[in-house]
Amino acid sequence: xxxxxxxxxxxxxxxxxxxxxxxLLIVFSFTDSDSVGIWNGFTFKLYGDLFQNKxxxxxxxxxxxxxxxxxxxxxxxxxxxxxxxxxxRKRARKFLEGITQLPIxxxxxxxxxxxxxxxxxxxxxxxxxxxVVGHVVLTVAFVYLxxxxxxxxxxxxxxxxxxxxxxxxxxxxxxxVIPEILPGIISGFMLSLTLSLDDFVITQYLKEPSFETISxxxxxxxxxxxxxxxxxxxxxxxxxxxxxxxIVNNLTAKKKQKSFKMQEGSK
Amino acid sequence: MxxxxxxxxxxxxxxxxxxxxxxxxxxxIIYYAFTDRATGLPSISNLVNFFSDRTNVDVLVxxxxxxxxxTLICLLIGYPIAYILADKKYNKNAVIVTLFIMPMWINFIIxxxxxxxxxxxxxxxxxxxxxxxxxxxxxxxxxPFTILPLYSTMLKMDRSLIxxxxxxxxxxxxxxxxxxxxxxxxxxxxxxxxVFMPTISSYVISDLLSEYNIVLFGSYIDLYFNQSNxxxxxxxxxxxxxxxxxxxxxxxxxxxxxxxxxxxx
Numbered sequence: 001x002x003x004x005x006x007x008x009x010x011x012x013x014x015x016x017x018x019x020x021x022x023x024l025l026i027v028f029s030f031t032d033s034d035s036v037g038i039w040n041g042f043t044f045k046l047y048g049d050l051f052q053n054k055x056x057x058x059x060x061x062x063x064x065x066x067x068x069x070x071x072x073x074x075x076x077x078x079x080x081x082x083x084x085x086x087x088x089r090k091r092a093r094k095f096l097e098g099i100t101q102l103p104i105x106x107x108x109x110x111x112x113x114x115x116x117x118x119x120x121x122x123x124x125x126x127x128x129x130x131x132v133v134g135h136v137v138l139t140v141a142f143v144y145l146x147x148x149x150x151x152x153x154x155x156x157x158x159x160x161x162x163x164x165x166x167x168x169x170x171x172x173x174x175x176x177v178i179p180e181i182l183p184g185i186i187s188g189f190m191l192s193l194t195l196s197l198d199d200f201v202i203t204q205y206l207k208e209p210s211f212e213t214i215s216x217x218x219x220x221x222x223x224x225x226x227x228x229x230x231x232x233x234x235x236x237x238x239x240x241x242x243x244x245x246x247i248v249n250n251l252t253a254k255k256k257q258k259s260f261k262m263q264e265g266s267k
Numbered sequence: 268m269x270x271x272x273x274x275x276x277x278x279x280x281x282x283x284x285x286x287x288x289x290x291x292x293x294x295x296i297i298y299y300a301f302t303d304r305a306t307g308l309p310s311i312s313n314l315v316n317f318f319s320d321r322t323n324v325d326v327l328v329x330x331x332x333x334x335x336x337x338t339l340i341c342l343l344i345g346y347p348i349a350y351i352l353a354d355k356k357y358n359k360n361a362v363i364v365t366l367f368i369m370p371m372w373i374n375f376i377i378x379x380x381x382x383x384x385x386x387x388x389x390x391x392x393x394x395x396x397x398x399x400x401x402x403x404x405x406x407x408x409x410x411p412f413t414i415l416p417l418y419s420t421m422l423k424m425d426r427s428l429i430x431x432x433x434x435x436x437x438x439x440x441x442x443x444x445x446x447x448x449x450x451x452x453x454x455x456x457x458x459x460x461x462v463f464m465p466t467i468s469s470y471v472i473s474d475l476l477s478e479y480n481i482v483l484f485g486s487y488i489d490l491y492f493n494q495s496n497x498x499x500x501x502x503x504x505x506x507x508x509x510x511x512x513x514x515x516x517x518x519x520x521x522x523x524x525x526x527x528x529x530x531x532x
Contacts, residue, residue: 083277084275110293223475
């Protein structure tokens with residue numbers, strides 16, 4: 001009994017410590033002070049300031065834009081890559097699997113630097129498009145890895161059955177294979193979205209000087225100042241979105257598990 | 268001859284993208300690393316310069332030490348947590364595991380800034396305690412990456428072996444070192460790679476938390492690159508690449524688990 005209490009309190013203490021910095025930002029987002037630790041009475045003023053801060057709002061917009069565009073491209077290239085690799089001969093498949101590991105294990109700064117060197121060497125200017133390429137480099141391998149297990153689990157006969165029933169290869173792919181692997185595609189998309197939203201290093205190296213995302217905008221300020229007051233208010237929103245996403249994700253995961261169990265049971 | 272569609276052709280965009288933006292850039296780094304900056308001719312001057320200056324080697328060693336310390340602290344804190352979370356006796360609720368992942372959803376720069384503000388507030392900031400602040404920042408960021416692989420190995424672990432060990436007369440210490448540790452070895456190794464490799468190259472956390480008092484290898488590469496000394500920067504990036512390759516080789520035969528980041532979804 002004592003052991004159980006000790007074990008539980010250990011887990012909760014560490015959890016508490018992990019959330020402490022973020023909770024502080026949220027608590028102090030309800031007061032008007034220059035930094036965390038100074039309480040000047042309860043007010044929603046920072047939330048007003050947040051939406052007045054044009055640079056920060058632009059950075060939020062830019063972050064979302066880069067993340068969505070690059071996640072869409074990553075999902076398309078990564079999904080097609082996984083399907084193609086699955087139907088390739090063993091040697092080609094092994095090669096594709098091998099190179100897929102590269103961006104996953106590689107240090108982000110090495111990828112960022114090497115891409116920057118490439119574009120400068122080719123004298124390609126750093127535009128929005130180049131930044132998107134950088135984010136696709138960061139995320140595309142994760143889409144591949146999300147889709148691959150779905151393909152492996154898929155019954156290979158259903159594609160053949162579609163062809164036998166008169167579907168063209170393209171139709172069979174759209175109507176049979178894609179729906180079958182859709183959960184993997186969706187989780188790949190969400191994963192690349194998350195990685196891209198969180199990214200700093202690749203963005204820092206490949207962005208136009210005037211283009212700021214949340215990460216680069218705040219990092220620039222943090223070099224000399226504490227977390228800006230408006231960002232504390234922004235953190236509340238990010239935290240709320242995270243909570244919602246995690247809850248929805250958990251609920252759907254439970255549902256999936258249930259239907260999976262039912263399928264297993266019916267066999 | 269008419270082009271005939273085959274399903275394997277779908278991988279062509281993926282392959283081309285990788286060749287252009289992942290493989291070619293790596294070769295470019297190798298090319299610059301072994302080219303002299305002034306003459307533009309092939310040379311090993313970057314290599315000689317790097318190893319002849321003590322500061323460079325020191326930065327590399329300090330980074331390795333920080334990476335090892337971070338990995339060790341993460342394991343010490345995370346191992347018991349994973350063990351407790353995976354044990355049905357203590358924890359019936361998988362939601363708590365999700366709670367450990369959730370901080371990863373909050374922007375990395377904001378989290379790091381928040382940690383720094385907290386440490387500064389309680390008087391343990393990077394201005395006065397750079398080593399402590401940097402370690403706190405690194406551990407805070409990488410702890411979830413330690414807990415997850417350990418947790419998934421421990422879920423699969425056959426716990427009756429632990430009871431068997433006690434029944435056969437082993438004491439808790441012996442059971443821990445001779446049964447539990449060997450059973451969780453794959454998780455330990457994958458946790459180590461998940462923390463060690465990103466820590467050597469991470470520079471944002473150490474820059475911000477130590478208030479630029481501690482320079483890790485990543486910041487050093489960043490510094491040279493910003494001074495547009497590509498050749499030297501590339502050589503250091505190559506060292507980083509070799510370290511990554513070495514860790515992959517070392518852990519390859521143990522590490523069968525998926526990347527932790529995929530468990531976000």
